[in-house]
Amino acid sequence: MSHLKELEDKSIFIIREAKNKFKNPAVLWSIGKDSTMLLWLCKKAFFGKIPFPVVHIDTGYKFKEIYEFRDNMAKEWGLDLRIVKNEEALAQGMGPDKGKFECCNTLKTEALKLAVKEHKIDALLLGIRRDEHGIRNKERYFSPRDKQFRWKLARKKEGGDSPYESLQDTEMSGWNLFATDFGPEADHVRVHPILHWTELEVWQYVKQENIPMVDLYLSKKGKRYRSIGCECCCMPVDSEADDIDKVIEELKKTTTREREGRAQEKEHLMQKLRSLGYM
């Protein structure tokens, strides 16, 4: 079985598992490459038609290309699209000038809370990947959240090296070993069917399956976007990659560089330890 096929199989299994175990699943679509690929996988999982709502959070600051792409695809794929907006916050003038974190938090998270409540969503499928940095390294395929949207995977604790302790055991990477019952504390469960994909694999799959993509990802005048969320929070990177093949080539080079960077990181740690002198 080819590598991409394996990745695809696993994602489809998780998507079907989510549909089986929950009453009201929904998939979040940011129009970016990861969530668009996720929609494609959902379509494949249910033979061409996604059997649950597709939620798009409109922060009101998106590129116009995104709106066009969204509306075209919704028609073409027959999506049950639900658009959510934090009208109140937008009316009060919330925007990037109020601070990047505030902006993202109010516009995205608050709007999502509204959506979860309004549509009684009990499982929300998201297109996040483990190779993105930060806390997501600790994410699981099925991850419960409470009403405040706090991650219930970890609980704050007193003392020790780490301020958190884990509530959820590591998921087994084999089939059928995902915990899906999280008790009354969980308000809804986040499901991450493409957690195991890398950025490069996403593009290889996009090419193989010929998945439509918004063209902000391709280079124009020497710049392209590696990710798109809010217009305000994304910076284009220098790139000459004006088609998907070139994007794939470019990413292959960067991953080598990132790997070398990690090796250097280790070397640095070793030097630091040896500076103790007892070596």
Next chain:
Amino acid sequence: MANRHLVWLCVILFVSGCSEMEEMKFKKVLVIGIDGMDPGITKQLMEEGRLPNFQRLAENGSFINLNTSYPPHSPVAWTTLATGTNPGKHNVFDFIRRQPGSYLPELSLAKSASGIGGTNYESYVMSDPFWRITTKNKIPTTVIRWPVTFPPEKVKGNLLSGLGVPDIKGFLSGYTYYTANELTTKDKALKKIIKVEQGEIIKTDLFGPKRRKDGEIIDVISPMEIRLTENSADIEVGGKSHTIKPGEWSDWIRVGFKAGFRTAYGIFRAYLISLEPFEMYITTIQIDPVNPITDISFPDAYSRQLVEEIGLYYTLGMPEETDGLVDGKISDEVFLQQISQIEEERLKMFWKEFEAFKQREKGLLAFVFDASDRVQHVFWDEKVLEESTPGIDINPAVEKYWERKDEFLGKVLDQIDEATLLLVLSDHGFTSFERSVSLNTWLVQEGFMKAEIDEDAIFFETVDWSQTQAYALGFNSIYINQKGREPEGIVQNKELVIQKIIAKLEGLKDEKTRQKVVNRAYPASEVWSGPYMKNGPDIIVGFNPGYRASWQTAVGKFSKEVIEDNDKAWDGDHLVDPKFVPGVLFSNQELKTDTAGQTDIAPTVLDALGLPIPEEMEGQSLIR
């Protein structure tokens, strides 16, 4: 019934009366710490009449062994001395600890909040040192160079941080050696040897803080120009020139490194070895106490005030150049010159603070000397595995160090009054380091770990965790690959594996010497207790004298052989079973016991000052 009540009443009256008496007796406490002062050597030199002042102190007061911590590492021991608690409570277990949620090692001295060479540090110490309690009680308190006091904490007085203070790079040491000679393969492995071109003007760089640029870690550099004349070299840094002759040390040289918007200031001293071929050693570039990139004292201005009074000084936690000596880049003589420089600076610091202490009505002064430890690490002449003759062969360098300390003690004894409790103590003793034991290689050999033995692999790269029950990290520590705690943990019945490993370790024989390698291996639960046990190892390995864990063990590496000869100049050590390396305790008071442990020190200090002993502290006051 009534009788028993009466007895208790008497006891209470007696105890409280006693504490009032003590309060009357002592107004001040002076703690002088001397790292690695060994009872064996001390007794031998005292018998030979070479330490008359220590002798005087022992005769008029007391001299007993002070049992050291499990394991007997300086950071663990000094933290136990300061807090009166065991590692399970204070959270320092070894020189090296594992990063939570990973198998990666990190230094235990202070936690760096940002990745590379950061300026934000946090302390790992979780229980209260005695100076925090005297400070709360508004007693004038000064603490100088006590190990594991970086980052500096607030005291009612001055605190200058000791072991743990990083260099300008965020490392614990790192000399640079400039040479016009061709680099050998060994030099290239050392990484701090810089090849320069011989000529009238040598243009080279000084290496400063690390920073990330385009995903790469790079050194921030600052230029250095050296002009050679017939019999001297002019070192030009930052527009200032410093002239030195071969065989001479420069004075302190200041260098600025521009890192982003900030300039990081460092200081170093150079030693010119030869003009042709050009060879020059420079010390680790230390944090400039006048303009420190991160605070090294409390109040933050104290490090600068000290410079105004005593001149620039070594600020690094462990500034003694044992590395350069072990690498063969500086001679014994140059190393000892540096020890003298450091000692001289420390003495100036001591007398400055002692003058202030003398004037005070009430107060605490705690001061630690630690060059003693480093001198003994590299000049320990005893060979316990080879010779069986009693008595220690004492190297003249070590002997001289103690004679100087004795002179110093004499001056202190002449000046302290009846109202001062004096404690002179050490954190551990010393023994030889002849055979080096690779615990990870041993774990593989015994089937507790599955790994390919590759000497180049670092940080357990070749380990198959799904078939590994235990791993060694640090100098006396074995961790169980516990399910739910380690990232790829498999062991569910931890106790069973601990018992198996201990039984095997205690049976380990060295084929070369036909001796037992390990005296005892201790389950952590036998020697520690407290809320932070989970951060520490599960087994503490108590080596027999002459043996020590290999440095490869400390960082998750392997050696081909389990036991190898230690042929390095670093031939003294103390990372063995604590029973073999107790420290010393001298006092100007008659102590009511002939054995004491490190946890007794903090309660004694507080009791002498009339303060209640916190429940958390495990030991007892030695002056009751």
